[in-house]
Amino acid sequence: MSQALRSAKERALQIVEQASKIRIQDARDNLGARTSGRQVRKANNQMGHTQGALERAAKPPLGWIWGDFFRPWQRMFPGEKHFNADINVRREYIPLSLIELTRLIDLGWIDPSKPIDISTLCRTQKFQINPNIRQYGFDLTEEGADSFPYAIDIEVQYATQSAIAAVEKAGGRIRTSYYDVNALEAAIDPKKWFEKGNVVPQRKAPPKTLIGYYMDAKNRGYLADESDIENNRINLANIRGYKLPDHEMVTEPLKTVDQVFHGIPAGSVISLADKKLYSPTNEIHREYYSKQVADKQYS
């Protein structure tokens, strides 16, 4: 068929027929289809109400953005694996620096001649622990380790080596110990716990993933052997180059593995009105409260 005889339609059809299939390398974005950001109108700008707010005002903490103080990134992007991969299982520890602790003792909030644990620290009303959002206690950090003066007997949930060294250098005793949610709730506010008529719970041991930390004498874990801890104490002093005081600060004997409060065994009922402590007499209850169990993995 000659060129002149064919209509435009036929020619177009022929072109389409002869054309190869569209392949992936032919597919391209339209111009301007992808942008790296969007232009925000002045009314919608959340980056600060004025230039001065941007330049001089206090900036929100890391992870929070201007204008959105009540929506941190982990809540805005719940599927983000970079910071949200384990948000439903990870444990949070409230940082407590040695300098803060010194100040609390200086100002009389804490009595260094008595054992310091979660209950003592929470009684100062300077810290809030919420076990419902997986806050699991205190992390003793090394800020102020250079000049920590007090010999204390402290129990925290996590401590760095520098913090341990600082406490021991001053003649103190430090142990790291695990509190499960129930025990923690009781320890945070004992009065509230007793007034609710709850039984003093048995403190559960850490789950499998955490038990390593608390069995390590290096971390002064409460599940480690005391002889191991003593060796490690001497060892740490040699490594860090300080002389250990002659005797360690011992205010009271250490809590047992399942004890929440000093001097109160698990399974007791406290009546604040009668000023009495009741222990279970039933064999089943006695066994229940003396059985040492580990906490579940995810709580």
Place this chain on the structure above:
Amino acid sequence: MWRGLIRRLSTNSEQIAKVDVSYLRPRHRILAAGGVPPVEFDYERERAARRERFGKFGLASGVSVEELYPTVEEIEEEYAIGLFKELNEVKQEYLELKKKQDEAHKNRLAELEKNLKKYPAALEKYEASLVKQEKLKDEKEIALEKRIREIQEYFGYWMDPKDPRFEVMLEQKEAEEKKAVKLAKREEVQKKRYAEVVQ
């Protein structure tokens, strides 16, 4: 009317003391006086409320201590669910896991040390293979590139060599080249013949 008013105003001081003007309900009056109010509402018969009653008023609340403990059924249910393992079991599990990890770590270190000894020879071999491959690749690539360029120059526009149309063009070009060669031969023969005739 006047008599009544006079009677009301003339009440003695003892009677005034008995009048309670706090408007507190009896329950709250008892609470304010530090007493234990009687069980009045339905919710107070619930377990949590009874516990709280004990917590607040102690034994005077009338709640026995046994009520505060979990029941045998609850304890048995907890055991049956088996959510909490025994401490010694968990310790054992952890120690076994640690032993395994330590062994794996040790084996890995030994393997690395072994591999490190073989490393110089392996590196040399690899580098030699790299050079050889590069050369081969170069020749092939150059030939291919040349071919592609020729075709594209021939047709006058750029075309993806992966395109199926490219192959058609390639065939077309090859046919034309063959034709050209054939023509050239024929011409040569003709020239020879012509030369022969002219001589």
